Each structure stands twice: as structure tokens, then as C-alpha cells.
Amino acid sequence: MSWKDTLGARIPDDLGREIDTYENQIALKRQGKIDDKVFAETRLRRGAYGQRYDNGQRNDGTGVKLLPFPSDGQTKGPDTVWDAPGMQRIKIPFGGLTADQMDTLANLSEEYSDGVCHITTRQDIQLHFVHIDDTPELMRRLAAVGITTREACGNTVRNVTACPLSGVCRDETFDVTPYAEASMHFLLGHPDTQDFGRKFKVAFSGCREHACGLVNMHDFGGIAVTREVNGTIERGFEVYVGGGLGAVPHEAKLFDPFLTEEEVLPTLQAISRVFARLGEKRNRARARIKFLVAQLGIDEFRRLVKEERDALAPDERWSAYLDDVPAQGERPLHAGAPLETAPNSGAFQTWVGTNVYRQRQAGYVVATITLSLGDLSGWQLRRLADLARRFVGDAIRTTVEQNIVLRWVREADLPELHRELDSIGLAQPGAGTVADITACPGTDTCKLGIASSRGLAAELERQLVDQMSSLDESARNLRIKVSGCFNSCGQHHISDLGFYGVSRHASGHVVPHFQVLLGGKWVENGGSYGLAIGAVPSKNIPEVVRRVTSRFVEERLENETFYDFASRIGKRTLKEILKDLMAIPGREERPDFFRDWGDPREFGIGDMGVGECAGEVVSLTEFDLAGAESQVFEAQLALEENDPTRADQLAYGAMLQAAKGLIKTEFIDISDEPTQIVMEFRTRFYDTEVFFDKYARGKFANYLFRRHEQPGPATERDTARRLIEEAQLFLEATHACQARLASMPSPPKAGSAPSPGGVQ
Amino acid sequence: MTDAAARIGTLQRIALKIFLDEETVLDPRDVIPVFHRWIQTSAVDGLLIDVADYSHMTSGPSVLLATHEGYYAIEQSGGRLGLQYARRADQEGELADRLHAAARTLVKAGRLLETNDTLDGRVRFRGDQLECLANDRLRAPNRGETMEAFRPTFERLLSTMGPDDDWSLTQEIDERERFSVLATSDSGAALDLLEARLR
């Protein structure tokens, strides 16, 4: 008995064949006939991802314990136990869902996962705690409702995203949905997109001004624009390339101010070919297209793409879809009707105030379903599908703010819709406000999480929801985004207040912290990235939010945005506001600081002994690390003052000082001479892999080496800015290395490996 | 044997839930440290992996202890807080044996919550209700024939749990929901007695 037999012809042939092949690969892997790495990439390309603790061990708060899965040595990738639960990512192109698809997703969450559907920051859906053996059947059930998980992860073109208001927005130039959809179909499985060194993300926006598709942080982003040629309006896209958040964020560069609609697909193909041909393959840390664009320069990159484009053999799919574009788009289920008399209910009014957007089509609105941390139960999703059928049909989209929107709601239906949503626990107001916090999975399920992003977001949300009615409107409209580590899946760079998880070491213990980033821009397609102010213990972050928002409300000039406010008062002042919050209290006084949100376990690797000698040297090291921190901060200020050369030198100096601090754990007489520092650091910490962490390996050390080899300081703002980001990451890695060294019972020996229970 | 009986005979993904009594006021987040402690001490059945905090949700699991075999959850479906044990990994034996084993695992965990020091005896479960649901729409579609095929096996379990009780069964009516049955008895034993009966 299987879903394959039951669904039969409802599974499209091509998807069915692909899933059969995948199922065969699972069988072959079980027989040991497929290499671990190959199988890992195979399942990743089908969206079957690893999940925390899938290496078969976990620190339960008393020490690292083995999780004895009955896998009998069977693995589904390097260091990944077969029976350990995993995450299934489900690609939802431009977030568009039908009611039937929602039903299926709801059922899958109950039958293969834990009953929870999670909306991601790229409009995908994720299910957690899924067994690899269940994935083929799960995929068949999705295929039967027209969803493929193909290329949801791995080094592929990921989900193509688009503004959830496309087609109904009052400010858009035109509806970008057909272009997003065509790009998705064209690129999926295309031979030219199969040989990337890393992932490739595409987004479309209907306008420049709003957050929309967040074009600025994408590998390829298109903003809808028009121009008049001989009295005819032509459609096209202002195209940006090489954007990305992650460890080293890059703002996208303008590739073409007007790419005609006919050229969108061939240009995507040409870019894919250039990326596949010239993009980095061995060093994953520098394999995203942003590094290629930075390395070649945008002009040379553009030239190569144009050259590639000219050499492409014509493909009718490039323009075949364009004839249908005018006829595409959703049809409303009901004739539009205004709301004559609004119910006299405070809850309804509040909800309408934050969760309802008036469409450009008269009589219709978009209703946002606010989902706390992007989660809803299978039962809620199914009930929501029913409401969609009743009120809007299939006009449903997920959003990058981890919510769901119902489009084409007849205004007159709002009271009834609100009542029905309330009855299924989905009428929470506050969409798009400071209480609507975005968070990545973090330490809950992600293998790379350092601190609990969801724990922090849940706590902030609890506090802010309570304060909403008394908050000044300027503070109410701020955005907060949280990531569990520097990889920025929570998009912390493009929010007013952004946080990402880091750790710090204090009196022999590891303390969860968040780096505070202020002044990022959510609007203008994620128009500007915030810079780090400093690391604050996780338990002090609610106070950071309170202080920063109060100061903003008190000192804000008329109509001043938070971005402008942060730029005006400057990072030095902002740091001053938070300075006392950066201190770590004693463990006796505040034991809660040594635990993460919603987790009673001692954070990190527990209470291994720290020798006195090491402790002494460690404190010298900490001194250097503190010095390095302030150099990075100074570098940011120099950049603000438009002095990239000084910013570069300070960032480089910070890395040298941090490296020197680490060297002092073994060689106290290290000089200040850069070449000696780099040489000693390389011999003692890089060649021995002591500095390496499990996932990033030696990536961060290479930032120092590369800068050291550079002939002189940077003179360009972008380069200096990147070096600051790299210095920040180098510092984080130094802190982590120092914590690992301090947790070792005896002084480290050359060649010793990092502790398996390390925090990263 | 009917098709429905053959299908349900192969059912593995069984979930059982007991409900908190009316007097119990429980913030599900108070159970997070208890679940972590269970992992440290291997207090309940299974290979215990991790704790997931879903207390921000208004439906479904609120706090969940993931295991290799399935999960334990403080669950709030239908607005009724209770303890659920959901089995996912295959088990040997007949459906009746698997159901019995799941009930034993659930009641053992429920007892541990009732007697947990940090919860100060605040938690009490009702012994007069048991919900059983199938996380498998293929083997157990929510239809009348599934109910008829499942009834004898379920009643066997109920007669073990409350031999002298008069149990009534109510099936979830929405066909798109998982097959689920709420059993209610006219009396209801305390969990320690249920534990002994299921041993």
C-alpha cells in the first residue's frame, strides 16, 4: 500500500520519474553504493536537509551524549546519521499557494512531521523532524498537487521570490508574478544551472520604494520598470546582481537599468553560465555570485554575461510565455464590495489597522494572517484553506515576513473573515509592526545555530505585544529580525533592529550573545545593511530593544526614519546607550545569563575545568580581543566618516590584534610586527587546524591572510566595508577558538582538534 | 477481512492523548525543563532527542519532546490541553499490541508529569477520556468503515484501561481530518491505576 499507487496518474509523469529515481538513490545509498557526499547533495537538491543533532550527539546539559539511533553505521551524508530526523524544505515559487496545496501541506505536516508548518524568510515552507525514508512519499503527495521540492536546497537556483502584493499593489509598476513564474520554470533543472559552486537566488519586485522582493540582497533581482518607445509603453526590469546577506553581506550592483522583458530569461541563462564557469567551486565561503561580481568588477561581469548571451542558441521558451502575460493574474472569487458598516469591536479595528491592505482594485483588500515565528498547525492550515476557498479562492501567498496573505478579499467580507480567523486562532493583529518579528530556525533545529533566535524572538514578541497599545507609532512600525548565526537567514541586516547569535566566554563558561545591528533598511528592497554595534548577552536584548526604541521616540525629528535617526546620532552614541548592557554579570548573581531563551541547559559545553595558567593567559587574550573589538568599531565610524582607507587599516589592525591575543595563549612574547603575527598565527592555529570550526573550517583565518597579502589599504568604500565584516567574523571565530581552548582540561598541543562539544 | 480492516491492521502511526482535568492550570512552558530532565535521565520510553518550544502557537503542539520513535507533546488541539504520545517508527506485533504499547508509554509519561517535583503536583489528568488518532490517511482514512474496522481493537484497549467502565466512542466527523476517536467513560481511573492495568 503506497501513495504512489493510490495517487497514480495524479502525479505528473516527469515529477513521478524524478521521485522514483530519488527513491532508487536512497536504496542504493542504503546498500553502500553511493558516496556520502554525492548522496548528501542528491537529497539536498530535493530539499531534504539536515537538522541539528543529526551527527548523533547532543549536549543534554550534563555533557555531550551519544544519540544511539538504530542506523547501524548507515549515514545520509558526511557525519549525518541515517535515522536522525531531518528538515524538508518545500519550494513555493513567489509564495503562491492554492487551497488544495494547503490541504496537502497540512496533512504532510501531521503525518510526517510534528504537526507544524513553518513559513521561511524566502516564502518556502519547512517541515521538521522528517525521516529520510518518508521523503519520497511526501514528495509524491506534493507532486500530485503541483509542487516540486526539486532544487529547494543544494547548489542550485533556489525558490524564486516575489512581492506578495504583486498584481494588487497600489504602487507597483506592473505585476511581476508571470516573470517570477516563468523564471522558476525555465531555470528548474536547466542544464546551465546544475554546476554551481553555491546557491543562486532570484527575486522580482514591482517597485523600488517598498521592501517588496528585497532585490538588493539577491544574486539576481529585477525591479519592474517601463519606458515609452515611439508612443508605446515597454515593460522591462532594472536588474541588480551580486547581492547577498550571509557572513559577508554585499549590496547588489546595478547590472542593467532596463532589461527588456524578452531578455529576462536569456540573461538569467547567460548569468548562470558565467557563474557556473567562473564562480568559485572549491572554497564554499567565496562561492556565491557576489564574490565573483566583486572579484571581476561589475563592468567586466556585465561584459562576460553579454558575450555569453550573444553566443546562446535561441530558445523559444525565452518569450513563449509573454503572449499570455496580459491574460494572467488572479480572478476575484466575488464581486468587490465596500465595507459599509464596520463592527464596533476594538479587536476588529486593531486587526484592520495592521493586517489589512487596500488593493488598487476598488472593493478589495489583502488580509495578512500574522504567524508567530512563521508557525501554524496542520489543522489551522487546513481551516485556513477552507476560508480561502470561501473568501478568495486560490489567491494566497506566503511572505518573506513569515506570514500568509489572502488577496482579493471583498472588503465587505472583512468582519466575517476576522470572526472566522479568530475562531481558528489566526486573527492576531500586528502584521508588519515591531511585534511581527522574523526569525530563522536557529538553535531549535539548525545545525549552524549559535544562539536561540526563535527563543529570543518569542520573548520579544511576548513583551512587545503587551506594549503595543502604549507604543508610539514611530516605534510600532519598526522591524526586528533575528538570526541564530552570522549566516543571516533571519535577514538581520535589513531591519531597523537586527540581531545575530554569537557566543562569548566568561569565567570559564560560554554565554549566549547577540550581535546588535542597527539602521538596516527594510524598505527600498532591503536598501541598506545595518552594521554591528557590539555583542550583548542574549538576556539583555529585550532591554536593548526598549532603550533603542525609547531613544528613537524621544529624539526623533519630524518624519525621521530609524535609518536616518541611527545615521544622525551615529554608532558611537548608539553604542554608548548600550554599553553597560554588554557586560556579563557574574554567574552566581545571574545564572540565567548562562542559559539561552527557553532552554534550561547550561549554554555551550558545560563546566569543564579551566587551569590557572590557562586562565591567566586567557585574560591577556581577552584583553587583546576587547581591543580588537573596539578597533572594528572604530573602523565602522571611519567608514561613516567616508574614510575607507582608515576603516580598512583599523579592520586589518583588529584582525591582527585578535590573532595576537590568540598567539599569546602559547607564545607570550609575540611582537606587534604584522608579518610575525600572521606567520605565528598560521603555524600555530591554522596549519594545526586549532582555529578551525567544524563548519567554516579555516574560512575566517583566510580573511586575515588575504588582507595581509594585499599590497596596500583599500581606497574604495565597498572593499573597506567588506573588510570590516570580515574582521567582525574573524573576531567571532577568535572568541570561539578561545572558548574551546579554555574549555580544554590542559593546554592545547599542536595539532589538537577542537572540542566536539564546541558551541559552533 | 474487509479492505478497511486489512489497511488498519498495518497502521503504525498512532497517537494517543490524555487530557488535563478542569482544575489544572498549566503554562506549557513550565514543562520545558521537565522534558529536558527526562532526556538527561532517560525517564520515559524511547530515544529522546530534543525539546521544541511551540508555546507561541495557538493550536497543535505547544511543547514537544522529539524522540526517534515519535514524540511526546503538551498538545492543545480543540482548545483542550493534554499530553499526547505520537508513535511514528514501526513496531512489531499486531495493531492491538502496538496500541497497548503506545498507551502504556503515554500513561507512564503522564504519571511522571503528575508526580514531578517542579510542577508541585499541579498537573492532573482525567482518566475518563482517551483520544486516539491515526497519523496516516492512507491506512486510516477518516471514514465510517475505518471506524468499524478499528473499533474492536480500540475497545480491547479500553477494556484493559477501564474494565468496568462504560466507554462511548465519538469519531471526528470531518473526513479531511485525521481519523480520530474520542473515548469517554462514565467513571475514570487515576493514572497510577491505569499504569498498573496496562503493565
Ligand code: SF4
Ligand atoms: S542564520 Fe544561522 S542559525 Fe539561522 S538558519 Fe541560517 S545558518 Fe541556521
